Amino acid sequence: MLQGHQSWIFANRPMIKATGVSGGPFEANGNLANEFDLLHEDLWMGEETYEKAHRVLLEEAMHAALSKVDCQKEEVQFMMAGDLINQLTPSNLAARTMQIPFMGLYGACSTSMESLALASFIVNYQGAKRILSGASSHNAAVEKQFRYPTEYGGQKPPTAQWTVTGAGVALVCENDGTKGVPVTTSATIGKVVDMGITDPFNMGGAMAPAAADTIIAHFRDRQIEPSYYDLIVTGDLGRIGQKATYELLINSGLKINSNQFKDCGLLIYKDNQPVQSGGSGAGCSATVLYGHLLNQMKKGIYSKILVVATGALLSPLTFQQDESIPCIAHAVAIETEGGME
Amino acid sequence: MASKKKKTTPEQLKYQQLQQKHELKRPVLKNCIKAFFVGGLICMICQAVSFFYIYYFNFTEQTAGNPTVATMVFFSMLLTGFGVYDRLGQFAGAGSAVPVTGFGNAVISAAIEHRTEGLVLGVGGNMFKLAGAVILFGVVSAFFVALIKTLLGVWGVL
Numbered sequence: 001m002l003q004g005h006q007s008w009i010f011a012n013r014p015m016i017k018a019t020g021v022s023g024g025p026f027e028a029n030g031n032l033a034n035e036f037d038l039l040h041e042d043l044w045m046g047e048e049t050y051e052k053a054h055r056v057l058l059e060e061a062m063h064a065a066l067s068k069v070d071c072q073k074e075e076v077q078f079m080m081a082g083d084l085i086n087q088l089t090p091s092n093l094a095a096r097t098m099q100i101p102f103m104g105l106y107g108a109c110s111t112s113m114e115s116l117a118l119a120s121f122i123v124n125y126q127g128a129k130r131i132l133s134g135a136s137s138h139n140a141a142v143e144k145q146f147r148y149p150t151e152y153g154g155q156k157p158p159t160a161q162w163t164v165t166g167a168g169v170a171l172v173c174e175n176d177g178t179k180g181v182p183v184t185t186s187a188t189i190g191k192v193v194d195m196g197i198t199d200p201f202n203m204g205g206a207m208a209p210a211a212a213d214t215i216i217a218h219f220r221d222r223q224i225e226p227s228y229y230d231l232i233v234t235g236d237l238g239r240i241g242q243k244a245t246y247e248l249l250i251n252s253g254l255k256i257n258s259n260q261f262k263d264c265g266l267l268i269y270k271d272n273q274p275v276q277s278g279g280s281g282a283g284c285s286a287t288v289l290y291g292h293l294l295n296q297m298k299k300g301i302y303s304k305i306l307v308v309a310t311g312a313l314l315s316p317l318t319f320q321q322d323e324s325i326p327c328i329a330h331a332v333a334i335e336t337e338g339g340m341e
Numbered sequence: 342m343a344s345k346k347k348k349t350t351p352e353q354l355k356y357q358q359l360q361q362k363h364e365l366k367r368p369v370l371k372n373c374i375k376a377f378f379v380g381g382l383i384c385m386i387c388q389a390v391s392f393f394y395i396y397y398f399n400f401t402e403q404t405a406g407n408p409t410v411a412t413m414v415f416f417s418m419l420l421t422g423f424g425v426y427d428r429l430g431q432f433a434g435a436g437s438a439v440p441v442t443g444f445g446n447a448v449i450s451a452a453i454e455h456r457t458e459g460l461v462l463g464v465g466g467n468m469f470k471l472a473g474a475v476i477l478f479g480v481v482s483a484f485f486v487a488l489i490k491t492l493l494g495v496w497g498v499l
Contacts, residue, residue, distance in 0.1 A: 153427045153428075
């Protein structure tokens with residue numbers, strides 16, 4: 001149901017029944033290694049190309065999610081996924097293997113929440129019983145497309161971010177009344193915001209206004225205060241973007257506490273890993289949410305969270321043609337069933 | 342031609358100022374010092390290789406340049422292939438990018454990257470995608486410098 005200007009309320013509370021999370025070698029050395037279902041020690045993952053390895057990540061995450069609840073892929077009506085590679089190649093290839101009716105989505109690094117919002121909406125209105133919703137990225141495949149060859153010795157500035165190698169998938173199902181399972185309760189679809197930042201090595205700084213815009217819209221539409229949530233977590237803003245977003249939110253008069261405001265890009269890696277300003281990529285918010293954060297919710301540490309995945313909608317072409325970076329953010333509220341109302 | 346710079350709205354300007362406060366700046370002085378020493382070290386090795394060719398083979402100071410460059414590019418290719426050169430690049434910046442080893446790295450890193458698209462279209466088509474600009478503008482500027490030198494010679498200035 002539409003509430004306010006750009007938000008949906010999911011009255012039937014679709015459940016995130018199971019999740020699957022896969023990652024690469026850099027994530028295995030990271031802060032959240034224990035929260036992955038599957039980790040690879042090699043970026044190639046036994047494949048001939050990085051794009052095929054990227055596909056493997058998504059397939060494995062999907063199989064991991066399905067096997068946790070003994071669900072066959074034939075019982076899943078739709079698959080919604082996206083990544084950062086041209087023409088969504090890895091997601092398309094994974095959809096070919098999975099043989100589940102497929103919708104490809106592109107929202108750069110916001111794809112994870114774009115797909116969760118849409119999957120929840122469809123399930124909420126009985127458009128499907130089960131939907132696999134996910135996003136993935138592969139460091140070497142993404143660097144190849146957006147930046148320089150991986151072995152090129154260019155110096156990255158401290159504002160740069162490290163693309164996560166990983167896939168996160170959620171099995172969104174109709175609510176069957178099981179207690180303690182995370183459910184999606186509302187979503188806010190963001191608009192494209194461009195504050196004229198042109199540096200592709202400072203994506204956090206470019207995405208901050210989009211994140212702030214969507215968060216402000218969410219609280220305006222839902223007419224609640226930030227204290228409603230235990231945690232408001234952004235996708236991959238990194239050090240600079242997170243600070244800038246926080247300042248924008250405070251300036252807008254939103255009463256948000258810095259302890260309840262976190263960023264997936266800052267959670268995933270250890271401080272001593274050379275990731276400059278933090279993690280990024282479509283797989284960043286997907287792996288951290290579907291691994292770490294939902295585990296925390298099941299343990300009862302959080303009962304209501306708002307996940308705001310941010311995406312920088314640039315391409316190598318727009319950058320070379322002197323376009324500034326258009327950015328977007330989508331938010332989905334996740335609560336644990338049976339949690340305090 | 343339309344102007345490339347689009348007008349910045351007051352709202353954009355306000356945000357850009359806010360963002361500037363949080364933006365982590367490049368440590369320029371530290372980078373310069375690191376680049377100076379690493380770049381210097383690479384050049385010192387080049388000099389040693391050059392002396393090696395002069396003393397052990399029949400090269401003169403003028404002709405030793407070519408085998409020296411070839412040797413250094415070969416070393417940089419090995420280091421690129423072993424995944425070391427990009428780490429050196431992150432540390433040294435221009436120190437490892439400006440010497441001829443940086444040129445070798447730009448060529449071979451692109452070649453390795455696109456090996457998966459085949460030898461002709463992949464390696465052949467992409468090998469010079471970074472270094473191509475260096476070759477083009479290097480040759481063009483060398484042409485103009487040589488032209489100026491020749492003209493100055495003809496006019497009797499030099």
